[in-house]
Amino acid sequence: MATTATAPTTNAWGGGKSPFNVEYGKVMMWYFLMSDAFTFGAFLISYGTIRFSTNGWPDPNEVFKSFPFAPEGVHAPLVFVSIMTFILIISSVTMVLAVQAGKNMDKSGVVKNLIWTIIGGIAFLSCQAWEWNHLLHEGAWWGSNPFLNHDGTASSTNFTNYFFTITGFHGFHVFSGVIINIVMLIMTLADKFEQRGHYLMIEKAGLYWHFVDLVWVFVFTCFYLI
Amino acid sequence: MSNEAVLHAPAAAGSLDHGHGEHHEHHHHETFISKYVFSMDHKMIAKQFLITGMVWAVLGGLMSVLFRLQLGYPDSTFPWLEDLLGKWAAGGKISPEAYYALVTTHGTVLVFFVLTAGLSGTFSNFLIPLQIGARDMASPFMNMLSYWFFFAASIVMLSSMFVETGPFSGGWTAYPPLSALGDASPGSKTGMDLWIIAMALFVVSQLLAGLNYISTILNMRTKGMSMTRIPLTMWALFFTAVLGVLSFPVLLSGFILLIFDRNFGTSFYLSDIFINGVGALPNEGGSAILYQHLFWFLGHPEVYIILLPAMGIASEVMSVNARKPIFGYMAMVASMFSIAILAFLVWAHHMFVTGLNPFLGSVFVLLTLLIAVPSAIKVFNWLTTLWRGNIRFTPGMLFAIGFVSLFISGGLTGIWLGNSALDIHLHDTYFVIAHFHIVMGVASMFGMFAGIYHWFPKMYGRFMNNTLAYIHFWVTLAGAYMIFWPMHYQGLAGMPRRYYDYSVWESFKQFAELNQFISLVAMIVFAIQILFLFNFFYSIFKGRKVTTENPWGSNSLEWTTPINPGHGNWVGEIPEVHRWPYDYGKDGKDHIPQTTPIGADESHH
Numbered sequence: 001m002a003t004t005a006t007a008p009t010t011n012a013w014g015g016g017k018s019p020f021n022v023e024y025g026k027v028m029m030w031y032f033l034m035s036d037a038f039t040f041g042a043f044l045i046s047y048g049t050i051r052f053s054t055n056g057w058p059d060p061n062e063v064f065k066s067f068p069f070a071p072e073g074v075h076a077p078l079v080f081v082s083i084m085t086f087i088l089i090i091s092s093v094t095m096v097l098a099v100q101a102g103k104n105m106d107k108s109g110v111v112k113n114l115i116w117t118i119i120g121g122i123a124f125l126s127c128q129a130w131e132w133n134h135l136l137h138e139g140a141w142w143g144s145n146p147f148l149n150h151d152g153t154a155s156s157t158n159f160t161n162y163f164f165t166i167t168g169f170h171g172f173h174v175f176s177g178v179i180i181n182i183v184m185l186i187m188t189l190a191d192k193f194e195q196r197g198h199y200l201m202i203e204k205a206g207l208y209w210h211f212v213d214l215v216w217v218f219v220f221t222c223f224y225l226i
Numbered sequence: 227m228s229n230e231a232v233l234h235a236p237a238a239a240g241s242l243d244h245g246h247g248e249h250h251e252h253h254h255h256e257t258f259i260s261k262y263v264f265s266m267d268h269k270m271i272a273k274q275f276l277i278t279g280m281v282w283a284v285l286g287g288l289m290s291v292l293f294r295l296q297l298g299y300p301d302s303t304f305p306w307l308e309d310l311l312g313k314w315a316a317g318g319k320i321s322p323e324a325y326y327a328l329v330t331t332h333g334t335v336l337v338f339f340v341l342t343a344g345l346s347g348t349f350s351n352f353l354i355p356l357q358i359g360a361r362d363m364a365s366p367f368m369n370m371l372s373y374w375f376f377f378a379a380s381i382v383m384l385s386s387m388f389v390e391t392g393p394f395s396g397g398w399t400a401y402p403p404l405s406a407l408g409d410a411s412p413g414s415k416t417g418m419d420l421w422i423i424a425m426a427l428f429v430v431s432q433l434l435a436g437l438n439y440i441s442t443i444l445n446m447r448t449k450g451m452s453m454t455r456i457p458l459t460m461w462a463l464f465f466t467a468v469l470g471v472l473s474f475p476v477l478l479s480g481f482i483l484l485i486f487d488r489n490f491g492t493s494f495y496l497s498d499i500f501i502n503g504v505g506a507l508p509n510e511g512g513s514a515i516l517y518q519h520l521f522w523f524l525g526h527p528e529v530y531i532i533l534l535p536a537m538g539i540a541s542e543v544m545s546v547n548a549r550k551p552i553f554g555y556m557a558m559v560a561s562m563f564s565i566a567i568l569a570f571l572v573w574a575h576h577m578f579v580t581g582l583n584p585f586l587g588s589v590f591v592l593l594t595l596l597i598a599v600p601s602a603i604k605v606f607n608w609l610t611t612l613w614r615g616n617i618r619f620t621p622g623m624l625f626a627i628g629f630v631s632l633f634i635s636g637g638l639t640g641i642w643l644g645n646s647a648l649d650i651h652l653h654d655t656y657f658v659i660a661h662f663h664i665v666m667g668v669a670s671m672f673g674m675f676a677g678i679y680h681w682f683p684k685m686y687g688r689f690m691n692n693t694l695a696y697i698h699f700w701v702t703l704a705g706a707y708m709i710f711w712p713m714h715y716q717g718l719a720g721m722p723r724r725y726y727d728y729s730v731w732e733s734f735k736q737f738a739e740l741n742q743f744i745s746l747v748a749m750i751v752f753a754i755q756i757l758f759l760f761n762f763f764y765s766i767f768k769g770r771k772v773t774t775e776n777p778w779g780s781n782s783l784e785w786t787t788p789i790n791p792g793h794g795n796w797v798g799e800i801p802e803v804h805r806w807p808y809d810y811g812k813d814g815k816d817h818i819p820q821t822t823p824i825g826a827d828e829s830h831h
Binding site for chain 1: 482490512519
């Protein structure tokens with residue numbers, strides 16, 4: 001039954017310790033990420049539903065074909081967004097290195113890799129700002145869609161509506177991540193983690209950062225590839 | 227550097243000492259602000275949630291009395307209404323706009339602010355650290371933030387009632403296009419903006435709270451408090467928190483899309499719309515049904531967010547006052563678990579008549595009816611807990627039994643409504659109103675009352691008055707049935723919900739006296755709740771004092787704390803736990819607290 005006289009108190013779930021051997025903040029972060037995954041899931045499923053019930057949709061190769069500083073009319077489909085994606089993935093790598101350095105109590109390694117991660121995040125956001133600005137100049141915004149469907153017919157504004165809402169929401173997450181990483185950097189430089197004897201906060205920030213990267217993979221697939 | 231160092235570090239950053247070390251009464255100087263306003267003590271935060279919830283319950287209840295006046299006495303005028311509501315009741319008669327605003331705000335406030343924040347907010351905060359043996363929540367600071375986000379949501383919602391165009395009036399579910407287009411109705415203008423801001427703040431509050439509840443229950447149980455030794459209230463509140471953390475974000479997504487539709491010219495939910503006086507709208511390609519999917523993906527789990535805490539409280543209170551172990555502890559946990567899973571898989575049963583594919587509808591019928599299985603298991607477990615019990619009819623116990631009664635009678639009609647074929651007839655009738663008010667509204671209220679009466683001595687070190695409590699119980703129980711039973715009958719006769727005046731319909735004229743009767747009872751029941759509030763506040767200051775640590779003879783850990791526990795709950799070490807909390811009447815002993823080690827010759831149960 002529920003309890004017995006011989007129930008061992010040394011097992012992981014027996015109380016008096018964390019069953020997953022992690023402190024509460026990490027449990028919270030994991031549950032928060034699950035929660036956030038549902039937010040993005042709801043957005044992307046809504047997008048899929050609407051797109052599925054719409055007759056035509058613009059061709060991403062035709063919409064996302066520009067490149068900064070390239071002459072007008074250049075045809076470089078998905079080149080720019082591939083670079084953006086590459087930057088974000090590299091920033092995940094540097095985040096891993098920062099977490100690893102934290103585990104080894106290597107302050108200078110944490111600082112160096114955090115700075116690279118922050119630079120990666122800012123670079124991604126800058127690219128996104130350029131892309132949004134470029135699309136805006138082409139006449140695309142919430143409620144206005146200048147692009148035509150594959151077959152040349154007029155397209156629903158829901159293409160741009162969803163594009164700006166979801167990439168914007170993701171960009172907001174990247175922005176928050178950059179802020180968090182900057183706070184982590186300041187705390188590292190102020191020797192906060194050295195005093196605590198561990199760099200666990202870096203690990204939690206890392207979880208968030210990887211999650212934001214992972215979400216981008218889905219956003220990228222939904223808007224640029226399909 | 228591993229987790230070990232963090233887990234065993236003397237003081238985890240930014241949190242209380244929640245290890246097992248000595249806890250000294252070394253309270254840093256507490257001011258009024260730090261003790262009563264921006265408190266980080268889970269017990270005080272619980273009381274803040276409770277009292278804010280009570281304020282909302284009075285407001286929301288009063289709204290129902292006002293619109294019941296219109297429904298019961300459609301031909302009468304009440305001049306005092308004009309004094310109260312001004313232009314919304316010109317000539318002493320509630321205007322249609324005001325009627326819809328009252329109905330909408332009543333629903334929103336009762337569902338979210340009273341039965342979510344007021345119920346799980348109160349008892350999660352109060353009971354989790356006390357019953358699992360922790361000094362406080364994992365993050366007292368986030369806990370405080372969650373209350374203040376709720377408070378901000380309350381202020382914004384309250385302010386929506388005072389804007390010129392009135393509060394939102396399109397129903398608590400806020401379906402577009404009514405909620406998306408300011409031109410659609412007066413309440414869809416500023417009132418809706420404020421409604422949506424309030425709800426967004428509320429979602430943040432729920433997220434902060436839920437993360438805290440989950441990590442506290444998982445991580446901070448005292449030594450020996452394994453997951454199968456936590457009281458059923460803990461399991462219930464744990465599942466509630468998980469439901470909230472996973473379903474509210476979907477609502478938030480839905481709201482964000484709605485905000486864009488309202489303010490930024492998008493067409494997520496809008497297509498082919500013509501408004502009188504405005505003309506055809508340019509919006510094309512959206513789907514109003516999409517909003518319903520997003521809303522009910524929260525909306526259905528929300529029902530269990532409201533109900534599960536009441537189930538947990540009823541289980542605990544019932545076992546203590548029947549002086550018997552809860553029947554089928556593991557079955558209770560398993561059924562709550564399956565309810566939590568199924569909660570996510572049944573949302574479309576709110577949408578059977580939206581044009582949903584009938585095949586898909588039949589899948590949702592099956593999943594919906596499956597919920598009857600764990601629900602029935604729980605009901606039989608409660609009944610068998612009562613069976614041959616040594617029952618003490620304390621006010622808490624009465625409300626717990628009343629909860630089971632309401633859960634049965636409201637749950638059975640759920641089986642009717644869960645059938646997509648029957649739902650064609652019953653959808654949006656008073657049958658639905660009766661069903662959900664009994665099974666989730668009143669039943670959860672009863673769970674909340676059971677909890678308040680039962681844990682009041684722990685909260686304030688005094689008892690509430692029993693005589694007033696008995697009057698409160700019997701009038702509320704009889705009143706609830708007298709209000710909602712006739713509504714089943716009206717609903718079966720086809721009376722739709724949300725109409726302003728039934729007396730102009732030939733088919734529904736026959737219900738004039740019945741409507742009057744319902745309104746009259748509603749007023750009496752509301753008045754009795756004021757009696758309860760009087761009892762509550764009077765007893766805080768003047769109630770009979772609690773003289774022993776464990777007045778109910780209960781096994782669970784909260785009764786091992788001092789009568790008025792300080793911040794940190796236990797003086798000295800947190801007790802170790804050796805058994806489950808339901809050893810009542812075992813081996814000839816009345817009760818054996820969880821802290822008592824297993825005896826050498828003790829029987830297995």
